Structure formats: C-alpha cells, structure tokens
Amino acid sequence: MEETEQYLEKRIKQHKYDCRNERQYTEDKTALAKHHFENGHKFRFGDVRIVDAEINGYERKLSEMIHISMRDTVNIKNDTDGLSSVYRIIYVVAGVKNPKLIVDDYEYLINRKDHASRKTMWLCSQYHKIKCKSRIITYGKTVKINSSHNHPPKVPDKTHAIPQSVTILRNI
Structure with missing residues (x-):
C-alpha cells in the first residue's frame, strides 16, 4: 500500500527490481522488498489495483495513511505516525x-x-x-x-x- 505520483506500471517495476535476489543485502529496500526477503512471500504484481486516487499531494498522502492504518499491510507502520484518529x-x-x-x-x-x-x-x-x-x-x-x-x-x-x-x- 503506497501513494505515488508515478505511473503504476513504473512503481510495480521498481518493486519487482527490489525483490530480485541480488538486491537482498542492499540497505535501500522498500518495506515490500524487506518483507519478501524476510518472510519468503511472493507478491502478485499482476494483481495490483488502485484503491483511491487523489490529485492533491497532501490528500494523497493522507489517504495512504488511512488505508495503511485500516488494512493488514507490509508497510512500515510509522508511515501512519502523522494520522489523527479522526x-x-x-x-x-x-x-x-x-x-x-x-x-x-x-x-x-x-x-x-x-x-x-x-x-x-x-x-x-x-x-x-x-x-x-x-x-x-x-x-x-x-x-x-x-x-x-x-x-x-x-x-x-x-x-x-x-x-x-x-x-x-x-x-x-
């Protein structure tokens, strides 16, 4: 679960690249790649869907925090530190x-x-x-x-x- 200004296909490509074996010991991995290597889970990159769309950057970030807090995701949960309970x-x-x-x-x-x-x-x-x-x-x-x-x-x-x-x- 993440917000991005990039095209979806480009972001999926980045996640696939991060999950390649030669990236296992690099420090700059996403939470998704860390989860992949630590738990052996394989992600279905062909089964991705957009759950919300916001043009405004602030509202997009806020929407991401809300969706992360309401779902069981592999995100690092400090992604939601700025989220009020309202x-x-x-x-x-x-x-x-x-x-x-x-x-x-x-x-x-x-x-x-x-x-x-x-x-x-x-x-x-x-x-x-x-x-x-x-x-x-x-x-x-x-x-x-x-x-x-x-x-x-x-x-x-x-x-x-x-x-x-x-x-x-x-x-x-």
Missing part, C-alpha cells in the same frame, strides 16, 4: 434506490437529503427493527455521528462496497 475509511454500497454507508461496521440507510446545505441524513439500518436511534450526517468528505447505537456492530459484507477516506466528527 480520519477513517467508510464504505459506500451504491444503489440507485437504497444506497448504504458502512461506518465502524454499522450500516446506515438514507433518511433524507438537504440539497440546499448539501447534507445527507442517514439512519441506522436497525432503526425499524429495534428502534436504534443512531444517526449520521454526511457532507463532502465529513461524517458527523450524532448518537450511539443500542446494539453491537455486525460485520457487513463489504464485497461491493467502495472505500472512502473521510473525517469523522463524533457528537456523542
């Missing part, structure tokens, strides 16, 4: 009629949109079933959590969900 990944399950948000393993459904303020109000998906009153408001890349849940989280299926890096504001 930045998180949420998941958007797109749907024309019923889109969903997944925040902290809780699912939310759209309650209403306020087009004037560009805010969307969301209800916990368990509202009708067990009267969970947790609500969130989204605007831009900000998620404001207004109340807590009356039930434990249930790990939802994120197979078709799109990860988004956001700022979380908790008002509970």
Whole structure:
C-alpha cells in the first residue's frame, strides 16, 4: 500500500527490481522488498489495483495513511505516525434506490437529503427493527455521528462496497 505520483506500471517495476535476489543485502529496500526477503512471500504484481486516487499531494498522502492504518499491510507502520484518529475509511454500497454507508461496521440507510446545505441524513439500518436511534450526517468528505447505537456492530459484507477516506466528527 503506497501513494505515488508515478505511473503504476513504473512503481510495480521498481518493486519487482527490489525483490530480485541480488538486491537482498542492499540497505535501500522498500518495506515490500524487506518483507519478501524476510518472510519468503511472493507478491502478485499482476494483481495490483488502485484503491483511491487523489490529485492533491497532501490528500494523497493522507489517504495512504488511512488505508495503511485500516488494512493488514507490509508497510512500515510509522508511515501512519502523522494520522489523527479522526480520519477513517467508510464504505459506500451504491444503489440507485437504497444506497448504504458502512461506518465502524454499522450500516446506515438514507433518511433524507438537504440539497440546499448539501447534507445527507442517514439512519441506522436497525432503526425499524429495534428502534436504534443512531444517526449520521454526511457532507463532502465529513461524517458527523450524532448518537450511539443500542446494539453491537455486525460485520457487513463489504464485497461491493467502495472505500472512502473521510473525517469523522463524533457528537456523542
């Protein structure tokens, strides 16, 4: 997991080069190459995908830190030292009629949109079933959590969900 301004193919080539046997004892290896040599793991360089794209360099670096902190990666974890706990990944399950948000393993459904303020109000998906009153408001890349849940989280299926890096504001 890393951010780069380079073309993806060029960065993959650099990683492949770093993982060659003659580079095993060099000092200037990436975390990926160190992991390869220390653990014997082989990486599938043909199976690489872009998880986020940001034009702004600061936002790209921030997005990288968020993705590293939320996944089991081979990155050196000090890559995330500058990351505040307010930045998180949420998941958007797109749907024309019923889109969903997944925040902290809780699912939310759209309650209403306020087009004037560009805010969307969301209800916990368990509202009708067990009267969970947790609500969130989204605007831009900000998620404001207004109340807590009356039930434990249930790990939802994120197979078709799109990860988004956001700022979380908790008002509970």
